[in-house]
Amino acid sequence: MFRRAAWRNTASDAVSLHQDEALSTTMLLLKSYGPTGFLLREEGEARNLKVFLGDPHTCTCPGFTKEQEPCKHICWVLLRKFRLPREHEYSFQLGLIERQISELLHGLHQTKAQRTELNSSAASGTPNQPDQEARSVCRKAIDAQDVCPICQEELLERKQPVTYCRFGCGNNVHISCMKVWADHQTPSQQEEWVKCPLCRERFSSLKLLQQQLKNTAKLFTAAEREKPDRHLGVVCHSCRICPISGKCFKCTVCRYFYLCEDCEGKRCHPQHPFASRTKRRAKWSLVTEELSGEAKAATSEPENDSLVPEAADPSPDVVLKCLPTVRLRSGSRLLSEGQQCRICLQSFMLGQHVRTLPCHHQFHMDCVDQILRKSNSCPVDGYVIYNPLTWRSSKTKTSLTSASCLSSDSAKQPENSLKDLNQTAKLL
Incomplete structure (x- = not known):
């Protein structure tokens, strides 16, 4: 069959960039024009865009008109809507002929195991x-x-x-x-x-x-609206700044040991290697010995083989016991239509136990405890729950200190922070 668009063996740099943008952008599918036409809207934008798959693909966005390369909207349809792997040869072509479009629509690009799993889940x-x-x-x-x-x-x-x-x-x-x-x-x-x-x-x-x-x-809490480069709940072990902003460093040997970028540059903890991240919801990446400015820049983006597992810092059991927990009773606002646990996405039910975290997110106790026993941060906003500098032990209990606040200028005393959480829990 005659092909209008030239066949490609590898993805161009422009398409690779647009694929990255597509996978990191939330778009809304508002309407379908048959099996290959779609009306999209990028989240936060007011303009609607039309994407049509064919030979060649087309999009009404200015980027496609200027470059004549598959834009992030076309890549989103291929990678998100049709679940096409980005390394698949169909994902970076300028267009697809009728036979290839048919394969895309019927999921023939998927492996047999993937199709079996999807079919079984649909049937059940x-x-x-x-x-x-x-x-x-x-x-x-x-x-x-x-x-x-x-x-x-x-x-x-x-x-x-x-x-x-x-x-x-x-x-x-x-x-x-x-x-x-x-x-x-x-x-x-x-x-x-x-x-x-x-x-x-x-x-x-x-x-x-x-x-x-x-x-x-x-x-949705105030912590979710904080800038992504503010590492909520994290205290620098050297200068005691809380929360750390910008690049955050964590010791890969000592648990719960963090440094800000300035203190890490002063070699405040030289005996152990560090991992770093810029956004609080990002993965930790190992910091290699810097030989030059270029080598340092190369460590800013995490590589798959250098990621540090979050399980290295589980939340201690004594901390879980201090987090407020209530049993839902009749009249609780959490029983209202639309209120739900944001881990399992199931509604709160009468008699269930709900746990409140320092960032004021509320989850089913069973759901969040499973995560906190492996990780030390809120699963929604990345707020760090426990740090030795933010908790102190007394004879009878462990109290939350000033780092529980979203900013240091609004810090509270340890007893007041835990008291506020308990008062919030009682309102349920």
Whole structure:
């Protein structure tokens, strides 16, 4: 078959850059024009963009018009929507012919094991049992590979509150994505019911979706709005600054030992190697001996073979026992529609135990304890829970000190910090 776009054997530098941008950007799939046309909107942007796969691919963004290379929107459709591995030869082509498009649509690029796993999970998640509401269906369980049909990001990985199609397929969708989807529908469709982006049946009432959106806003804390280069809960062991901003260094031998960039440059702890990271949610990467300025710059980006496992700093059991825990009773605000644990994405239920972290995030006790026994930070915002400089022991209990605050100028006494958490827990 005649091909308009030249075939490529390797990805160009421009396409590799656009693939990186696509994988790090959240986009919303607002509409489909058949199997290969899509209306997208980048999160935080007001402009809608149209992407069409073919020979060649096209996009209405200025970047594609200027470069005539697959832009981040085309790469997002290929990598996120169709789950195409970025090293696959179809992922960096200027266009695909009809046979290749057919393979893409039928998932023939996936391995046999991947197709079997996806098919089995789809077959096991179709119970349509009657719920409390008439004609409603049961919510499908969320598996590890389940994605939001609008933003195409993994539900359990992103940890954003979800809702589900109550009168059709029962599939889960991010609440924030459904709000954008509902706003994009025509006014006549938006009056009372919102259509499901998957089965096109009634998803839920618009009033219920608005109520869920309002309640889920309470799940987001001030720590999530902090700049990503502020390492919340981390105290420099040398200058005692808290929290550390910019580049943070952690000793790979001594547990809970951190230094800021200035103190690490002064060689305050020369006997052991360090790992570093710039963003608090990023992975730690080993710092190699710097021979020049270029070598130092090379260590700023983590490599897969130099990552330090987070399990090196588990939260001590005595710290877990000090974190406030309550048993949900009737009338608790956490029982409202849309309130849920952001680890398992399941609603809070009457009688369940909920644990509150110093960053004021609240999770099922069983969910968060499993993570804190392996890691020492909040699974949502990266807030470091325990540090010897932020906790002190007394005869009867361990108290939280001033590093629990988001900034040093708003620091509290240890007893007050723990008291505030307990008061928050009592309100539940």
